[in-house]
Amino acid sequence: MQTANTGEGCFYMVMRRVLVFLLAAAILISISGCAAKGDTIEPAGAQLNTVPVDTNPGGPKLLLAENGKSKYVIVRGKDAGRSEVFAANELAKYINLSTGAELAVVTDDLPETEREIIVGKTKRAQDSFVDRASLGTDGFMIKAADEKLIIAGGEIRGTLYGVYDFLEDFLGCRFFTATLETVPQINSLTVNTTTEVTEKPLINFRDTLWKSTFTADIRGKYRLNGELMPGFNGSEPLNTNFDTMQLFCGTIFQYVGQDYFDTHPEYFAMNEKGERTTDQACFSSEGLYNTMLELVRKRFSENPELTCFYITPNDNPNYCQCPQCAALDEQEGSHSASTLNFVNRIAGALKDEFPGKTINMLAYMYTRTPPKTINPADNVVIQIAAEDSYYMKPYKDSSPRLVSDLEGWSAKNSNLLVWDYTTNHGHFNILYPNVRVAVDNVKWFYENGATGIFLQGNGYDTGGEFGELRAFIAAKIL
Numbered sequence: 324m325q326t327a328n329t330g331e332g333c334f335y336m337v338m339r340r341v342l343v344f345l346l347a348a349a350i351l352i353s354i355s356g357c358a359a360k361g362d363t364i365e366p367a368g369a370q371l372n373t374v375p376v377d378t379n380p381g382g383p384k385l386l387l388a389e390n391g392k393s394k395y396v397i398v399r400g401k402d403a404g405r406s407e408v409f410a411a412n413e414l415a416k417y418i419n420l421s422t423g424a425e426l427a428v429v430t431d432d433l434p435e436t437e438r439e440i441i442v443g444k445t446k447r448a449q450d451s452f453v454d455r456a457s458l459g460t461d462g463f464m465i466k467a468a469d470e471k472l473i474i475a476g477g478e479i480r481g482t483l484y485g486v487y488d489f490l491e492d493f494l495g496c497r498f499f500t501a502t503l504e505t506v507p508q509i510n511s512l513t514v515n516t517t518t519e520v521t522e523k524p525l526i527n528f529r530d531t532l533w534k535s536t537f538t539a540d541i542r543g544k545y546r547l548n549g550e551l552m553p554g555f556n557g558s559e560p561l562n563t564n565f566d567t568m569q570l571f572c573g574t575i576f577q578y579v580g581q582d583y584f585d586t587h588p589e590y591f592a593m594n595e596k597g598e599r600t601t602d603q604a605c606f607s608s609e610g611l612y613n614t615m616l617e618l619v620r621k622r623f624s625e626n627p628e629l630t631c632f633y634i635t636p637n638d639n640p641n642y643c644q645c646p647q648c649a650a651l652d653e654q655e656g657s658h659s660a661s662t663l664n665f666v667n668r669i670a671g672a673l674k675d676e677f678p679g680k681t682i683n684m685l686a687y688m689y690t691r692t693p694p695k696t697i698n699p700a701d702n703v704v705i706q707i708a709a710e711d712s713y714y715m716k717p718y719k720d721s722s723p724r725l726v727s728d729l730e731g732w733s734a735k736n737s738n739l740l741v742w743d744y745t746t747n748h749g750h751f752n753i754l755y756p757n758v759r760v761a762v763d764n765v766k767w768f769y770e771n772g773a774t775g776i777f778l779q780g781n782g783y784d785t786g787g788e789f790g791e792l793r794a795f796i797a798a799k800i801l
């Protein structure tokens with residue numbers, strides 16, 4: 324595990340990861356590749372350019388473009404947000420690249436015309452087809468109605484995702500990486516008049532930390548919505564990020580740092596010799612509790628867009644062995660007890676003051692096993708990490724300790740996120756053969772109640788073992 328913004332590796336996890344096997348992925352190598360930055364490569368074969376099969380051959384269709392011309396315009400809301408403005412422009416851009424037709428993007432204050440592709444929220448009557456309440460921020464619908472085609476959904480990301488889905492499924496575009504995509508050349512672009520597609524992600528929070536995903540436009544195309552990297556703080560033009568939800572590992576001393584050691588040694592963990600050390604926090608410390616409470620309160624007050632705050636131990640195994648922590652952990656059968664107790668107290672104190680916001684805690688290393696009787700508060704989120712697991716077979720069949728820990732948290736009706744790994748953090752070029760089981764694992768996490776999944780990759784450079792390919796696969800399975 325590593326912190327998102329400091330880039331410190333997880334020594335302890337790395338030490339345990341020594342399995343090395345060959346990954347037979349030659350067929351996939353061919354799509355990573357040799358395209359220069361900004362290339363849009365020509366169709367190279369059916370594998371790369373799968374123009375969708377007509378599901379209703381001979382049936383009535385909307386003719387969106389033919390022979391490089393179109394009778395359609397793209398309509399967006401006059402007051403649309405930047406995401407939907409961008410979505411409409413992206414649709415025009417790729418239809419042009421594919422068919423040669425130039426569709427004007429107009430706003431909904433202009434008089435309605437017969438043939439329109441309506442993108443996002445507008446004042447057109449067809450907007451009533453779009454059930455935004457059920458689609459949420461990331462869902463969308465694609466629907467034909469009379470001579471109109473509607474692509475619309477959540478205004479933050481859903482409409483944009485709908486446009487990319489349309490480009491992939493109806494035109495056959497493929498967005499492999501930020502610099503490698505394919506756009507089929509289509510002479511006659513049609514859509515069945517019966518078209519009605521509704522999609523909403525099952526996983527609300529989706530991210531990877533692969534460096535090849537660190538540009539705003541590919542994050543839109545990949546439907547990744549976490550905010551992991553500096554700069555993705557809502558000021559990016561696409562707003563494709565997840566409401567400033569940040570992932571942090573080892574947060575406690577980002578806030579209560581070692582400067583406190585001289586004045587408040589009781590904030591710090593006791594080792595086996597009975598000495599306070601700067602390695603870790605003492606989560607039984609009343610002073611630490613009061614300090615953190617005020618700090619979280621201040622942070623939520625000053626940053627109303629924040630949806631959560633992570634309180635997690637530092638990234639090392641040196642849990643506090645003071646009599647209070649030790650007694651609670653012993654009684655509860657896990658060192659997660661003292662941490663969760665602390666997090667629950669903070670969450671409880673802030674619940675009414677900041678409704679809808681959560682305090683998040685990692686279930687990782689010595690906090691991964693749930694305590695026997697303490698349950699997470701309603702406004703606490705548990706993010707379980709899949710370290711120390713066997714990654715060549717589905718976790719559910721191969722990693723009994725992870726199964727037991729995940730099912731334990733799930734049985735407590737925890738709000739669950741997952742932190743999983745898709746690269747060898749000891750050496751990014753060493754093979755990490757989990758590709759074949761990644762889908763099984765994601766399904767299993769979801770079945771156990773996970774509403775967000777982070778598949779951590781190499782955030783240092785775009786290389787590593789099939790780095791760009793892995794980022795693409797991770798995005799596709801989330």
Ligand SMILES: [Zn+2]
Pocket residue numbers: 592593604605606607608643644645646647648649
């Ligand atoms: Zn302690």
